Amino acid sequence: MVGNTTFPLDASIGQQVVEVMLGYGEDMAFLTRGSPGFDQFIVHASVILGRRCFTYPGKGGTDNLTRDAELVKDADEVLAFFDSETMHREDTGTAMIVEKALSAHKPTRAYTCADGQLVWAGETDDGPA
Numbered sequence: 001m002v003g004n005t006t007f008p009l010d011a012s013i014g015q016q017v018v019e020v021m022l023g024y025g026e027d028m029a030f031l032t033r034g035s036p037g038f039d040q041f042i043v044h045a046s047v048i049l050g051r052r053c054f055t056y057p058g059k060g061g062t063d064n065l066t067r068d069a070e071l072v073k074d075a076d077e078v079l080a081f082f083d084s085e086t087m088h089r090e091d092t093g094t095a096m097i098v099e100k101a102l103s104a105h106k107p108t109r110a111y112t113c114a115d116g117q118l119v120w121a122g123e124t125d126d127g128p129a
Contacts, residue, residue, distance in 0.1 A: 001030050002071075002097050003038025003081030008113050016118035018045055020079070020111070029054060031075050033067065033093070038081055064093065072100040077107040087112050087121065 001021075009017070021030065021042075030046050032039040034055030046053030056071040058064035072078060078101035086092050090099070101108045102124065109123040 001032050001039075001042045001079045001081070002094050003042075004083050004086050004092055004094050005035055005037035005039075006083045006086065007038040007081050008083055009038060009041055010116075012116055013113055013118055014041060014045075017041070017081070018049070020118070021045060021049060021051065026051070028052075031056065031071055033058065033071065035093075065096075068093065068097050068100055072097060072104055072106060075101070075106060077109070080108065080110045082110060082112045082121070084112050084114065 007013075029052035030042055031054050032042045034040065034043060034057045039055075043053050043055060056067045058067040078097060080094050080098045080101075082092075082094055086095070089095060098108055098110065107124055110121040112119050112121045
């Protein structure tokens with residue numbers, strides 16, 4: 001699970017993200033970059049939910065590209081959360097993760113927010129059932 005650092009996490013959206021997390025079995029481990037904002041939310045929510053979470057921190061620059069490739073390689077599925085302002089930008093770290101996931105033919109699902117609600121933005125044909 002990855003998201004833009006500008007993803008609008010208020011109490012309502014945070015609860016909806018947790019509901020997405022709860023939709024996966026208790027044995028699911030979440031992978032994230034551990035970046036400030038959304039990714040740190042996933043780390044903390046995982047602890048509260050009693051779920052395993054592994055972070056893939058980067059040091060910046062090309063190290064982040066290597067980190068992102070490793071995260072996608074290790075993932076069974078990629079969930080990406082975009083704020084509405086960056087949903088169509090290809091130069092964000094979250095967009096680059098999605099690009100790597102699609103290239104690797106990993107099931108990929110994307111979300112954004114509209115009017116205070118988490119909104120499904122699309123998934124690959126081989127995405128979750």
